[in-house]
Amino acid sequence: MPEGHTIHRLAADHRERFEGREVRATSPQGKFSDGAALVTGRPLATAEAHGKHLFLGFAETGWIHIHLGLFGKVAFGGAPPPPPTDTVRLRLANKAAYMDLRGPTTCALITDEEKQAIHARLGPDPLRPQGEGNDPDTAWRRVSRSRTTIAALLLDQKVVAGVGNVYRAEVLFRHGIDPYTPGKDLTYTQWTAIWADLVDLMREGVRLNRIDTVRPEHTPEAMGRPPRVDDHGGEVYVYRRARQGCHICGGEIRTADLAARNLFWCPGCQQAPR
DNA sequence: GCGGAATGTAGAT
DNA sequence: TCTACCTTCCGCT
Numbered sequence A: 001m002p003e004g005h006t007i008h009r010l011a012a013d014h015r016e017r018f019e020g021r022e023v024r025a026t027s028p029q030g031k032f033s034d035g036a037a038l039v040t041g042r043p044l045a046t047a048e049a050h051g052k053h054l055f056l057g058f059a060e061t062g063w064i065h066i067h068l069g070l071f072g073k074v075a076f077g078g079a080p081p082p083p084p085t086d087t088v089r090l091r092l093a094n095k096a097a098y099m100d101l102r103g104p105t106t107c108a109l110i111t112d113e114e115k116q117a118i119h120a121r122l123g124p125d126p127l128r129p130q131g132e133g134n135d136p137d138t139a140w141r142r143v144s145r146s147r148t149t150i151a152a153l154l155l156d157q158k159v160v161a162g163v164g165n166v167y168r169a170e171v172l173f174r175h176g177i178d179p180y181t182p183g184k185d186l187t188y189t190q191w192t193a194i195w196a197d198l199v200d201l202m203r204e205g206v207r208l209n210r211i212d213t214v215r216p217e218h219t220p221e222a223m224g225r226p227p228r229v230d231d232h233g234g235e236v237y238v239y240r241r242a243r244q245g246c247h248i249c250g251g252e253i254r255t256a257d258l259a260a261r262n263l264f265w266c267p268g269c270q271q272a273p274r
Numbered sequence B: 001g002c003g004g005a006a007t008g009t010a011g012a013t
Numbered sequence C: 001t002c003t004a005c006c007t008t009c010c011g012c013t
Helices: A004-018 A033-039 A112-121 A136-143 A150-155 A165-174 A188-208
Strands: A024-026 A044-050 A053-058 A062-067 A073-078 A088-093 A097-102 A106-110 A254-258 A261-265
Touching: A004 A044, A004 A053, A004 A073, A004 A097, A004 A188, A024 A033, A033 A106, A062 A112, A106 A112, A136 A150, A136 A188, A150 A165, A165 A188, A165 A261
Parallel strands: none
Antiparallel strands: A024 A088, A044 A053, A053 A062, A062 A106, A073 A097, A088 A097, A254 A261
């Protein structure tokens, strides 16, 4: 489930298990053998996230830059670790815990300068400390000048870092905004409300390690419907609910391709600006 | 066992 | 706009 909340959660999970303690690093799958050899035996200095990028810091050695892409997964476990399967790109282990990384788009050792370059090309992240350019106004400068649809802008990591296909669909539903609205037609009030909502939703996502977007008054219990959890693990309004009824208006949820991703929305609840 | 799809991105065209 | 890439899981034969 790799949207930004997952990566920030992973950074915290790495700090908790490995920070300040020496790790053994291996690459059973083989594509990161050289990098693993350089960090093994060193302590993890820190771990941080920006959007969907994870950075594991090792003093003197640099950073392991990890991007899970669409398929990547991280699994943690206690000692002793089981024999790794041959798809494990990176295993970190100490006396108490281990971590297995599979299927990432990126797992590479980078320098501090290379890390700075990645930060520079990413937009503000609702999960990073606010201020110093990490704020809704930085994103608004791009959004408010763009003829691109708000649905595409929300997935553009240069505009906002960390939002993925689920948060995009859900935040637009929660604000009643038609996904095809051009960025320049949004009001500043709408944008700051979207940002504030992303901060809340994604923080809750880090805490629970899943995406829940349904307000208390709209849960199945509150609406007198049978309880239900969506198959990606959380409770949502529109994501992957095409051709099902909208929780609020009962109309059909629609789906379409937008910038090669699946878009979901409720035409009844989400209106274009007048 | 095979084919398709999946919460993503970079690079070529 | 397209294609390639990384892995797992589910539904269909």
